[in-house]
Amino acid sequence: MNIRHKTILPWLLVSPYIIHLLVFVAFPILFSLVLTFNKWNIISPMEYIGLSNYSRILHDRQFWKAVGNTLIFLSIHIPLQIIVAISLAEILNQKIKLRPFFRGAFFLPVIVSGVVVSILWQQLLGFDTGIFNRMLTSIGLGRIGWLIDPNWAMPSIAIMATWKNVGLYIVLFLVGLQTVPKAYYEAADIEGATKWQKFWHITLPMINPTIFMVVILSTIGGFSLFIEPYVMTGGGPLNSTLSAVLYIYKQAFFYYHMGYSATLGIFFAMIILFVIIIQKKFIEK
Amino acid sequence: MFIYPFVWMLSASLAPESELATLTVIPSEITFENYQVLLDKIPIGRALLNSVIVASSVTLGVLVFGSMIGYALSRLEFRGRDTIFYIILFTMTLPFHITLIPNYILMVKFGWVDTYAALIIPYMINAFAIIMFRQYFKSIPQDLIDAAKIDGCGELRIIFQILWPNSIPALVTIGIITFMASWNEVLWPLIVIRDEQLMTMPQLVTLFAVGGRAESQLGVKLASAVLLALPILVAYMFFQKYFIQSMASSGLKE
Numbered sequence: 370m371n372i373r374h375k376t377i378l379p380w381l382l383v384s385p386y387i388i389h390l391l392v393f394v395a396f397p398i399l400f401s402l403v404l405t406f407n408k409w410n411i412i413s414p415m416e417y418i419g420l421s422n423y424s425r426i427l428h429d430r431q432f433w434k435a436v437g438n439t440l441i442f443l444s445i446h447i448p449l450q451i452i453v454a455i456s457l458a459e460i461l462n463q464k465i466k467l468r469p470f471f472r473g474a475f476f477l478p479v480i481v482s483g484v485v486v487s488i489l490w491q492q493l494l495g496f497d498t499g500i501f502n503r504m505l506t507s508i509g510l511g512r513i514g515w516l517i518d519p520n521w522a523m524p525s526i527a528i529m530a531t532w533k534n535v536g537l538y539i540v541l542f543l544v545g546l547q548t549v550p551k552a553y554y555e556a557a558d559i560e561g562a563t564k565w566q567k568f569w570h571i572t573l574p575m576i577n578p579t580i581f582m583v584v585i586l587s588t589i590g591g592f593s594l595f596i597e598p599y600v601m602t603g604g605g606p607l608n609s610t611l612s613a614v615l616y617i618y619k620q621a622f623f624y625y626h627m628g629y630s631a632t633l634g635i636f637f638a639m640i641i642l643f644v645i646i647i648q649k650k651f652i653e654k
Numbered sequence: 655m656f657i658y659p660f661v662w663m664l665s666a667s668l669a670p671e672s673e674l675a676t677l678t679v680i681p682s683e684i685t686f687e688n689y690q691v692l693l694d695k696i697p698i699g700r701a702l703l704n705s706v707i708v709a710s711s712v713t714l715g716v717l718v719f720g721s722m723i724g725y726a727l728s729r730l731e732f733r734g735r736d737t738i739f740y741i742i743l744f745t746m747t748l749p750f751h752i753t754l755i756p757n758y759i760l761m762v763k764f765g766w767v768d769t770y771a772a773l774i775i776p777y778m779i780n781a782f783a784i785i786m787f788r789q790y791f792k793s794i795p796q797d798l799i800d801a802a803k804i805d806g807c808g809e810l811r812i813i814f815q816i817l818w819p820n821s822i823p824a825l826v827t828i829g830i831i832t833f834m835a836s837w838n839e840v841l842w843p844l845i846v847i848r849d850e851q852l853m854t855m856p857q858l859v860t861l862f863a864v865g866g867r868a869e870s871q872l873g874v875k876l877a878s879a880v881l882l883a884l885p886i887l888v889a890y891m892f893f894q895k896y897f898i899q900s901m902a903s904s905g906l907k908e
Contacts, residue, residue: 378809382726383738385719389779394745397756404756411762473894474656480890480897481883482838484856488863488879489663492872500662536656540902592749596840600863614751614841621755622845631755638749 404631411627422632432633434608435616436640438523442612443591443644445527450587451580454535458542459568472543475536483533487600490529491516494601516602519609526597526610534590538583545579546572581652585645592641613637660883667877688877692862695874698881700851701858705885708773708854709836715778716832717825723779724787725813729799739788746781754845761846772846773854777836782904783828790824791817827900830893837886855882 380387405422409415426432457475461468478486493500494515502512515525553571562570595614598604604611604619617637621630667688669681692698726732727739757776766772794817802816818825843857850858859878890897 376732379726379730379732379735382722382730382809386723386738386742386779386784389776390741390745392760393757393776393779394748394753397753397760398748400756400759401752411759472898476894476898476901477656477660477887477890479901480834480886482840482856482886484838484840484860484863485663485879485883488859488875489659492666492876493659493662532656537901540898544902589749592751596860600860603864614754617751617754618841618845621758627755627759634751634753634755637751641749641751642747 401631401635404628405635407628409627410625412625415628418628422629425629426632426636431608431611431616432636435611435613438609438611439591439594439613441523442527442530442594443588445524446530446591447584447587449527449531450535450538451583453531454538454542454583455576457535458539458546461539461543462546472536472540475539477536478533479536483596484600486529486533487597490525490532491601494525494529517606519607522602522606522610526594526601530590530594530597534587541579541583542576545576549575577652581649584648584652588644588648589641592637663876663883664880667873667880669873671871671873688871688873689881691871691874692877692881696858696862696878697850698855698858698878701853701855702881702885704770704852705837705855708770709833711770711774712777712836713829713833715774716780716783717829719779720783720787720828721791721813721817721821722810723784724791725809725817727784728788728791729796730809742781742784746785754841758845767846768849768852770852773843780832783832786824786828787821790821794820826896827903830896830900831904834886834897855885 406417406419407415408418408421461471492498494502496502496512496514496517499515501515505512514521516522549572553575554567557567557571592613594612595618598610598612598615599618602610604615613633614637617630617633620626620633665681668684668686670683670685670687673681727735761767761772764771766775798816798820799812802812807816838856839854840856840860843854844860847853847857853861859882862878863875
């Protein structure tokens with residue numbers, strides 16, 4: 370009795386996880402695969418259409434537009450994020466005095482909902498009365514259509530996302546910077562190394578794991594971008610801010626193309642994993 | 655740079671509509687008109703209540719189930735334990751894009767659309783929380799558990815009466831991350847909730863800002879954003895240190 374009890378009990382404890390895994394993870398993945406071969410709007414019966422969803426995706430200009438938009442977002446967001454976060458972390462690492470205050474302030478946008486940040490920045494980036502354009506005109510420059518010019522809309526969102534997330538990465542880099550042994554810098558001082566040399570040859574290699582993590586988290590963030598374009602631009606102008614998740618959402622809940630949106634989901638997931646593998650190769654060098 | 659936009663948002667929401675175009679910091683007069691309009695138009699109080707119910711239930715579920723499963727994985731010997739652990743790690747790497755649509759269909763089939771169940775139940779188990787609890791429980795001395803067993807404690811009592819009081823940092827960290835993530839979640843509510851009375855705060859504010867109901871009154875839009883930001887900002891003021899530590903540790907683990 371007691372032995373039987375002992376073998377069943379652990380399974381009882383983990384049973385909530387098993388149920389959750391089967392219902393909300395395993396089944397959805399399998400069902401997702403089934404959906405990719407079907408056309409379905411939930412209401413009428415499912416219709417088998419073979420590989421149509423797959424061939425459609427390859428010719429879907431909006432799908433490729435969303436992939437391209439995300440890559441534009443990442444190519445601005447990731448370098449900007451790393452440079453700003455490392456610089457601010459370096460400054461905070463030296464001037465101890467007001468560190469908790471600044472760290473707390475940088476962290477503010479991290480904890481606030483993306484909805485708040487989007488509504489707020491929509492005003493700051495407004496064409497006629499936004500603070501940014503008011504500053505530009507006050508120093509005699511022309512206005513920029515931050516959110517209404519197709520060339521500027523995605524970069525604007527990338528800048529905003531950097532503002533929102535950078536506080537978290539400052540803290541992560543601060544942790545990273547504090548793991549660098551002081552003796553390394555002292556040795557470099559004796560050799561007469563400049564500040565820049567010390568940063569390039571000591572600091573950077575030591576915080577490489579943190580950089581890698583920031584790249585991965587930002588990449589996933591970029592492919593998960595949804596509420597920012599949803600609130601600020603609705604994906605426009607000219608689909609220039611159509612993101613991966615926004616496109617899945619539109620296909621599923623504007624047009625009720627469940628089969629096609631499931632296919633999109635799987636394709637985007639594969640692209641994410643592919644991009645991360647490439648980044649891993651690149652950074653490890 | 656990081657605080658000013660929030661200050662501007664607050665003062666703009668309190669300023670008369672006509673002043674928004676020129677406002678920099680302090681409006682000439684303070685008016686609560688925008689908030690009045692907002693309260694008349696959308697059930698923001700109800701949304702606040704919904705958000706509290708959803709985020710608290712999700713957090714409680716994650717803590718209870720996470721510690722049960724984390725305990726089994728760290729302290730009990732049974733066949734298949736390592737397999738489950740690796741499955742958990744594997745599921746953490748899966749992008750949510752794959753399961754989004756089929757999970758919505760599940761909600762439809764379960765009849766959970768427009769219920770709290772859709773917002774709470776799928777989120778009550780969190781792989782990340784399980785892993786964190788597993789790590790933390792491993793650091794607790796086995797003697798403590800053995801002593802409790804000799805006193806005749808069952809496994810559940812061991813978890814909630816012996817381990818919990820000794821795991822405050824883990825509970826706080828996981829609690830804050832879970833609560834915040836649930837509070838700020840907006841995509842899933844947009845998908846599964848259509849009834850305005852059941853909407854969470856971020857969802858209601860989003861639909862208000864995007865749909866025509868704000869009628870391009872910027873002040874009212876900003877007022878809704880202020881109300882949405884307020885609860886989490888208040889919590890942040892009191893628990894700033896824990897917020898930063900929690901978020902940092904969550905980032906480092908991933």
